[in-house]
Amino acid sequence: MTTTYFSDLIVEFLHQQDIDTVVFNPGASFRGVHDSLVHAENAGIAPDIVMACHEEIAVAIAHGYHKASGRHMGVFVHANVGLLHASMAIFNAWCDRVPLFILGGNGPVDAGKRRPWIDWIHTSQNIESVVKDYVKWCDQPIGQRATVESLTRAFKLMNTPMHAPVFVALDFDTQEEPLREGVRLLPAGATEPTRLPPLDQETLGYLSERLLASRMPVLIVDFSGRDPRTVAPLVALAEALGLAVVDRGNRLNFPNTHPLNVSHTGTEVLADADLVIALEVQDLVGALGAFLPLTNQGTPANGAELVTIGFNELLTSKWAADYQQFVPVDRSIAADTGASIAALRSLAEDPAGPFATEAFTERRTERTETLAAVHTRARAQWSLQSQELKNREHIHVAGALDEIHRAVRDEEWVLTNTGSLTIDGWVKKLWPLERPGSYLGLNGGGGLGYGLGASVGAALAHREDDTLCIDLQADGDFLYTPSALWTLAAQDAPLLVVVMNNRLYLNSTQHAERIAGHRDRDIDRAHIATSFYDHPVDFVSMARSYGVHALPRVEKIGDVAPTIREAVAHLKAHRKPVLVEILMD
Known part of the structure; x- marks a missing residue:
């Protein structure tokens, strides 16, 4: 009878969670998992392997893979030295709010099972401390049941807004143990992420009142395009309300050729902004300062009202100040991005709704024409510049x-x-x-x-x-x-x-x-x-x-x-x- 090892169960977990590719630079501290990945009897469930020459490259590969596809590529890193190599790329993914599933070798934690020299220098107490301040969650479980729970929790948490990398250390000895009786995976659905609600009716009413009263409402976008499905509804929303759009561009959030997109124009027309809605914006002061004079608190000097919709406050590091300068906004809203855009769009396009009046339609048309002229002039100037250069x-x-x-x-x-x-x-x-x-x-x-x-x-x-x-x-x-x-x-x-x-x-x-x-x-x-x-x-x-x-x-x-x-x-x-x-x- 063929023996099943705990590392085989880890491979089964990757398959259960639809991870069809893993990437790593090989390291002895996860040799148990490596063997299970290439074991012939696991061929039907084992993900493909992409080998990299450096852990920083391995993490970056998974980073780009997720941004291009929305799918996860598992990453394995060698004990402490591999994690140290990977740390820069993990920090990039943290700041980029990309969920990465990173598993690291370690140990054996039981010192009595260590080989001379190498197992001692490649075993760490609290190995996750290397990256704990720029991952969403990390753990160093000991034992098979604890590791199954940690893998499940990590996968769930990384996909729950705000998205970010997670790290789980896999004990060398635990990986290589035969699978113990009764140890099995939790149901696949256990990793389903916790979801945020859309905008509630009170918030929709608040935003509706502000948008109706605003002369020059500005929508700043930054990370909303991480879900490509938000782009078309966001365009429809901007058109329905005649919003000036400033795209900070950490993803493709809004077409840069659209006439309402006035990013990078340096135009004075936005100096009249009286309402700014920032959707998943990371650096609010930098975004506002691109078109408005600011007070030393980072708020618009002209008194424009500020509303943020996003998840920034749900994930902050105690080590890195990637959360940027604190801005005392008028209202901060945590809600699902796609559902919130859909709710606002439905309200804006309602033929019997508050934005269907003749007065608003005239104001929207005038604003749209003004913004379109600014957009067209700027793009023509940029094209001319490139030709001259x-x-x-x-x-x-x-x-x-x-x-x-x-x-x-x-x-x-x-x-x-x-x-x-x-x-x-x-x-x-x-x-x-x-x-x-x-x-x-x-x-x-x-x-x-x-x-x-x-x-x-x-x-x-x-x-x-x-x-x-x-x-x-x-x-x-x-x-x-x-x-x-x-x-x-x-x-x-x-x-x-x-x-x-x-x-x-x-x-x-x-x-x-x-x-x-x-x-x-x-x-x-x-x-x-x-x-x-x-x-x-x-x-x-x-x-x-x-x-x-x-x-x-x-x-x-x-x-x-x-x-x-x-x-x-x-x-x-x-x-x-x-x-x-x-x-x-």
Whole structure:
């Protein structure tokens, strides 16, 4: 009779929760689970394995996979050293509010069962303390029944708003024990997340009164698009009420080509805002300050009323201040995002409702026309700027991005990563971000090393369809985790990597220039220890060494679009990754 081990039950749990892929860099502390994943008798239930060369890459792969698909990829990390490697990527996911199911090896906690040396240095008391301040929940269970309960609780909690990573340590000895009699999984439905209610009638009445009275209501969005199903209803709501929309862009929340979207316009028309509704906005002060003068408390100096709808207060770290500055808003509402949008939309579109009056319709029409004119003027100016910048001797990021889009505009593309604030800012001005899920946002925590791994994960999520996954990859971020190229090649993940190579840590260079200028010192020395000018990296050769097809480096603006087209044709023909390096200012 074949012996069943507890690690086999862990694999059964992954199958029960529809986790069809796991990712890890191998480590002895979860060798029991590893054996169960590859055991022939578990082939019918075991998830596929994606091997990464570093735990930071493994977590980033799962991060990008979830953002692209809404599905979970399980992550395993080696005892303490692996968790320490993974910690940066876990922090990114925490700030990005992405639920990741992270399981770590540890132990044996029973010191009498440890092998000399290695089991001692790779066993930790309270191993979860490494990440406890930036995961939603963590545990170090000992014993089989306790571990089953911890796995179930962790899975439930990570999917309950606010979403965030969870971590469970798996004791080395517990994994390798034969399954004890009577130990079994809890029902699959036990992990169903707790759900928030929609807006109640009193709150709907309150918002209705404020919206009816407002001359210039502004809707700020930030994370609502994590559920792509909210985009179309949000557009309908904005149109029904004539709302000015400012998209902070941590997801694709609202089409940037829609005439009510006045993000990044710097327009004075929003200076008249008298009601601001912030929907799942993380940095409220930053969002408000983009278009309104603020008091030192972060509130609008013009007295505009502030209402927040979201979950920020339901999840705060005692260690990281990602919760941002406290703002004394007029009303803070915790409610389900999709259901709340639907309730507001139903009220706004009710032909017998409060917004059906002739007076409101006239005011909405006038406001909509004003906002549309601002939107159209801004987008025309941005397009003109990008064309003018193409005349520079060296390639400018705006010109490159415009040319890249020209080459892929007829494809159904997804931007898996936009690399840096500079690249991201121009993307939002020049690319039509319209399809829900076609833009996945930045890294969340500002931690370099995210882009390539997350893009591999997104490409794996789209491996079975014809979507063109595009990673607009900053060179500095790339150099943190270049071995992600190995996983990219090994998995044949259909990803177009476009390395936007300015041979700089641009943000650090800009800070160096700024401080030198403030001190009346030589800003020409700002590139020292912030650039790769003296020892440039050959990304084309690097990619080829890992087995990734790479085209010759692009150094002229006129070569950008033809090279991208060639890369896309190769990717579509072979469904394998391609890398293009663009040398730019």
